[in-house]
Amino acid sequence: MLHAPLTIGGVSIGMHTLIAPMSGVSDLPFRLAAARAGARYVVTEMVAADALASGRPDVVRRAAVKGLGLTVVQLVGREARWIGLGAKMAEDAGADIIDINMGCPSREVTGVLCGAALMRNLDHAERLIEAAVVATTRPVTLKMRLGWDDGSRNAPELALRAQNCGVKAITVHARTRNQFYKGVCDWHAVREVKSATGLPVIVNGDITDDISASAALGQSGADAVMIGRAACGRPWIAAAVERALNSATPMEEPAMNERLAIVLGHLADTLRFYGDGFGLRLFRKHLAAYIEQAPLPEAPDERRAAKARLCQLESPQAVETALTALWSGR
Numbered sequence: 001m002l003h004a005p006l007t008i009g010g011v012s013i014g015m016h017t018l019i020a021p022m023s024g025v026s027d028l029p030f031r032l033a034a035a036r037a038g039a040r041y042v043v044t045e046m047v048a049a050d051a052l053a054s055g056r057p058d059v060v061r062r063a064a065v066k067g068l069g070l071t072v073v074q075l076v077g078r079e080a081r082w083i084g085l086g087a088k089m090a091e092d093a094g095a096d097i098i099d100i101n102m103g104c105p106s107r108e109v110t111g112v113l114c115g116a117a118l119m120r121n122l123d124h125a126e127r128l129i130e131a132a133v134v135a136t137t138r139p140v141t142l143k144m145r146l147g148w149d150d151g152s153r154n155a156p157e158l159a160l161r162a163q164n165c166g167v168k169a170i171t172v173h174a175r176t177r178n179q180f181y182k183g184v185c186d187w188h189a190v191r192e193v194k195s196a197t198g199l200p201v202i203v204n205g206d207i208t209d210d211i212s213a214s215a216a217l218g219q220s221g222a223d224a225v226m227i228g229r230a231a232c233g234r235p236w237i238a239a240a241v242e243r244a245l246n247s248a249t250p251m252e253e254p255a256m257n258e259r260l261a262i263v264l265g266h267l268a269d270t271l272r273f274y275g276d277g278f279g280l281r282l283f284r285k286h287l288a289a290y291i292e293q294a295p296l297p298e299a300p301d302e303r304r305a306a307k308a309r310l311c312q313l314e315s316p317q318a319v320e321t322a323l324t325a326l327w328s329g330r
Contacts, residue, residue: 007200008139008168008169009097009168009169010139011070011096011097011139013040013070014040015039015040015238016224016242017039017213017225017238017245018039018040018042018226019226019228019235019237019238020171020228020231021044021045021074021099021101022229022231023045023046024045024285025231025286026042026043026045027273027282028061028066028067028068028269029266029269029270029273030042030266031068033262033266034231034236035068037238037239037254038239038242039235039239040070040238041070041072041238042068042238043072043073043074044073046062046076046104047063047073047074047075048076049076049077049083049086050079050082050086052075052089052090053085053086053089061273063090063093063095064273065095071094071097072097072099072141073093073095073099074098074099074100075090075100075101077114078112078113078114078124078128079128080127080128080130080131081131083100083131083132084131084132084134085135086132087132088135095138097140097141098132098138098141099140099142100128100132100140100142102118102125102142102143102158103115103116103143103171103177104116105145105178105179116145116177117148119145119154119158119177120152122154122158125158126161129165129167133166139168139169141167141170141171142158142159142162142167142169142170142171143170143171143173143204144158144170145173145176146172148178149176149178150176155172155189155190155193156192156193156195156196159172159199160196162199163199167199168199169202170199170200171204172201172204172220174186174187174190174204174205174206174216174220175205181229187206187215187216187219187220190203190221191219191221194221200223201220201222201223201224202222202223202225203224203225203226204226204227204228205228207226207228208227208230209230209237209251210244211251213227213245217245225241227241233286233291233292233293234253235262237253256328257327259327260324264320266283267319270283271283271316276315276316279316280315280316280319283319287307287311287319287323292307296326306326309322310322310323310326
């Protein structure tokens with residue numbers, strides 16, 4: 001099912017299975033965990049271009065790239081000057097690729113005419129894309145949805161405009177904005193985007209394993225897949241899917257001892273990046289996801305109780321001890 005080696009604007013990606021930007025999830029420690037587990041392409045959290053340009057500390061932190069290889073920074077905004085400045089700042093910080101968000105469906109984002117709301121005004125969307133392309137020497141990519149709603153599925157037109165502006169790849173979440181994350185993804189509709197441009201196209205949405213990845217590639221004709229929520233608690237998922245697609249064998253996930261090492265490494269990076277107190281609080285959502293995804297023998301109610309207990313612990317040492325005991329069945 002895999003196409004030729006994926007290259008974006010002269011940057012060799014080396015994989016056809018990518019990890020999506022996820023607000024509150026894909027911070028630097030998560031991206032480091034995914035990279036150590038074999039992922040090549042993991043996008044930052046969505047970064048507000050105007051806040052990045054003004055140096056707001058929490059937003060600058062979202063764009064952090066230290067310690068990573070290939071780095072993709074995603075920008076969101078509604079004003080061309082901030083998108084351009086944000087793209088230049090991301091390049092200066094070490095980004096290899098700049099991604100523009102025109103797909104986020106949240107009311108907080110679309111309510112200020114950003115994210116997927118830009119698909120309702122393609123002329124303005126095009127001005128933002130042009131601002132990013134002229135501001136950086138790095139390849140610029142675009143992430144979008146199929147359209148605002150079923151009455152305005154304009155992804156092919158936006159993709160063609162983006163190509164004409166100099167964008168080097170397109171990612172399509174195969175839902176409309178008004179679907180949010182509900183209903184079934186229409187992977188087949190992404191084929192129209194692929195037909196409209198000569199760019200690499202990446203299909204996103206409802207891809208959770210090698211079977212769904214293969215189906216998404218087949219139905220969309222895309223060049224690669226992008227995994228979002230299924231990577232929560234499974235930062236190894238991109239590498240596992242890639243191996244399965246390349247070998248035509250069933251996907252294998254890490255054994256329990258390997259998972260424990262990944263979790264503890266992720267925790268250690270989080271504490272280093274944020275400090276012990278804040279870092280431990282932020283890590284709890286990842287800890288909960290790791291426990292939910294683990295092949296533990298506990299019954300569902302026992303698993304929920306274990307997750308609640310571990311997520312209430314107040315010291316990193318206590319978390320490490322309890323997690324090691326849970327993972328080993330003690």
